[in-house]
Amino acid sequence: MFMRTAVSCSLGLLVVQGFAQQVPAAKLHRRDAVIETIMVPSDDPRFAALNPAVHMPRVIIRNAGTDPLAGISIRYGTDGFLPRMFAWTGHLASGASEEVLLPHLIDMRPGTNTFTVVLGDPNGRKDKNKANNTLSTTFTAAPAMGSPLTVRLRTPIGNGGTLRVESTRGPVLLEWKWDAHTDTVLRETLMPANGSYFLTVADSGRAGGPATVRVLDAAGVPVKTLQSSARSGNQYQFRVDTNAPDTTTACVTDVLPRPGRGTALVEVHCALAGEVVIRDPEDEPVDGWAVPAGQEVVQRVDLGAHKSGTYRVFFRQGEDERDIGRIVVP
Numbered sequence: 378m379f380m381r382t383a384v385s386c387s388l389g390l391l392v393v394q395g396f397a398q399q400v401p402a403a404k405l406h407r408r409d410a411v412i413e414t415i416m417v418p419s420d421d422p423r424f425a426a427l428n429p430a431v432h433m434p435r436v437i438i439r440n441a442g443t444d445p446l447a448g449i450s451i452r453y454g455t456d457g458f459l460p461r462m463f464a465w466t467g468h469l470a471s472g473a474s475e476e477v478l479l480p481h482l483i484d485m486r487p488g489t490n491t492f493t494v495v496l497g498d499p500n501g502r503k504d505k506n507k508a509n510n511t512l513s514t515t516f517t518a519a520p521a522m523g524s525p526l527t528v529r530l531r532t533p534i535g536n537g538g539t540l541r542v543e544s545t546r547g548p549v550l551l552e553w554k555w556d557a558h559t560d561t562v563l564r565e566t567l568m569p570a571n572g573s574y575f576l577t578v579a580d581s582g583r584a585g586g587p588a589t590v591r592v593l594d595a596a597g598v599p600v601k602t603l604q605s606s607a608r609s610g611n612q613y614q615f616r617v618d619t620n621a622p623d624t625t626t627a628c629v630t631d632v633l634p635r636p637g638r639g640t641a642l643v644e645v646h647c648a649l650a651g652e653v654v655i656r657d658p659e660d661e662p663v664d665g666w667a668v669p670a671g672q673e674v675v676q677r678v679d680l681g682a683h684k685s686g687t688y689r690v691f692f693r694q695g696e697d698e699r700d701i702g703r704i705v706v707p
Contacts, residue, residue, distance in 0.1 A: 406505035409442035410449050410496045413474060418483050418492050418516035429519035431573040431614045432545045434479040436494055440469040441509070449499045451479065456491040456513075458484035482545060482573055485518040492516055519573075521618040523595035528576070530555075530563040535585025538578065538605050545573040557583060569617045578603065579610025586636045591644075599646050599673065602631040632690050632702025639680030639706035643690055646673040651694040655704070658686035668692070680706050 416424045417435035427435065434453060440446040446469035454460035463479050483492070493513040497504065504510060530540050532555045540563070542551040550567050578590045587604040592613065594600050603611050628647035635641055643653055650670040655678065657663050663683065668674045680688055683706055690702045 405441070405443050407442050407444045408446075408499040408502055408504055409440070409506045409509070410446060410499040410504055411439040411441045411509040412494050412496050412512040413437045413439045415492060415494055415512055415514040416476070418485075418490070419514045420489075420516050421514065426611075429517060429614060430483055431485075431519045431616055432482050432575070434481075434483060434492070434494075435476060436479065437474055437476050438465070438469070438496065439474040440471055440499075441506070442499065443471050444500065445470055447500055450497045451477070452495040452497065453479055454493065455484040455486075456493055457486070460493075460495075483519075485516075487518050487521075490516055490518060519614055519616055520600060521616045522592075522600060523619055524570070524617050525566050525568045525595055526617070527564065527566045527593040527597070529565075529591045529593065530578070530588055531590075532561055532563070532588045533585040534558065534560040536580045536583045536587070536605075538580035538588055539610075540588075540590065541575075541577045542567065543575055543577075544569070545575065550574070555588070557581065557585065571617055571619060573616050574614070576603075576613040576615070577610045578605040580605040580607055582607030589633060589642075598648075599629045599631075599644070602633065602644065604633065628692070630692050630699075630701040632704065634704070635677070637679070637681060639678075639683060639688075639704060641678050641702075641704045642675060643678055643702070644673070644675045645692060645701075647671075647692070647694075649694055651692055654691045654693055654698070655680075656689050656691065657683065658688070660689075663688065678704060680704055 414437040417427050417430045419428055448466045451463045451465055452460050461481055465477055469475055491513055496510045528542060528551060535557050537555055537557040540553045543549045550569055551565055553563055578588060580587055587606065589604050591599045592601040601613050603613050605611060631644045633642040645653060645668045647668060648671055650668060652667045653665055654662050655664040664678060666676055685706050688704045688706065689700055690704060691698050692701050
C-alpha cells in the first residue's frame with residue numbers, strides 16, 4: 378500500500394505533512410553596496426524643497442553586506458554628458474545608510490533630464506550583488522534667467538536674519554542682514570554673469586514669522602518666492618543665461634501662509650488679466666478680486682471668521698481656472 382504526502386507552498390512557507398518550514402532567506406554577501414535614493418537632482422515630490430538644483434548632487438547609499446563599508450567609488454552624472462567620479466570613504470556598518478554630497482555642478486539641458494548613479498568596488502573589492510548598484514531618476518532643469526535680475530525681501534518685526542546671493546564659484550553678489558526691530562522691504566537689482574547661483578535666506582527662529590523673498594527676472598516677472606527658515610535657512614538654486622527665453626508671458630502665483638488663523642498672502646503676476654477666486658470646503662466662493670494684465674497684485678486674506686477646513690485658491694482667465702494653492706483654517 379502506498380500513502381500520498383500532501384505538499385503545498387503558500388506565502389513563502391513550505392508545508393509538508395502538517396509541518397511549516399520557512400524558506401531560507403537569501404544569503405548575505407560580505408560586500409554589497411546599494412544606491413538607495415537620489416535626492417538631488419530629482420523630480421520626486423518628497424525632495425521638492427531641495428530642487429531644482431544646479432550644484433552638489435545628493436544621494437543615499439546603504440551597506441547591505443556583512444562587512445563594514447569603508448570606501449566605494451561613485452560614478453554619477455546626467456545622461457548625455459560625461460560622467461564624474463567620486464571616491465567616498467568613511468565607516469558604514471552592516472545595514473546602515475548615509476547621505477552623500479557629490480561635488481561639481483549638475484549638467485542639464487532645458488526640460489526633463491535623467492540622472493544616473495553607479496556604485497562600484499566596495500572596500501576596493503568586487504561587489505557580490507551588482508543588481509542594486511545602479512539607480513536613475515528624472516529631473517527638470519533649474520530655471521535660467523537673464524541678467525539683470527531683482528531680489529526683493531520683506532522682513533517681519535521680531536525675527537532678524539540674513540539674505541545672501543552667491544555664485545557656485547565663490548563670489549558673493551549680495552549679503553544683507555536685518556535685525557529683529559526692522560520691518561522693511563529691500564529691493565536690489567543684480568547684474569550676474571552667466572553661471573550658477575545660490576540664494577539663501579535664514580532667520581533667527583524667533584517670534585515674528587519668516588521673511589519673504591521674491592526673485593524677479595530681467596523682464597520684471599517674479600519667478601520664485603521663498604520664505605526664510607531658522608538655522609541653515611532655505612535655499613534657491615538657479616542659473617543665469619543671457620540667452621534665456623523671454624518670460625513676459627509667464628503667469629506666476631503664490632499662496633504664502635502668514636501668522637494667524639486662516640491668514641495668507643496671495644500674490645499673482647500675469648501677462649494677461651484674470652481674477653482670483655477662493656472657495657470653501659463645499660466649493661462655494663467666499664472671496665475674490667481682479668488681477669490686471671501685467672501687474673503684480675499682493676492681497677492679504679483673512680479667513681479667521683470662517684469655519685474650519687481647507688479653502689482652495691484659484692486663478693481664473695476666461696474659461697480656464699487653475700488651482701494655485703490652499704489656505705487651511707484650523
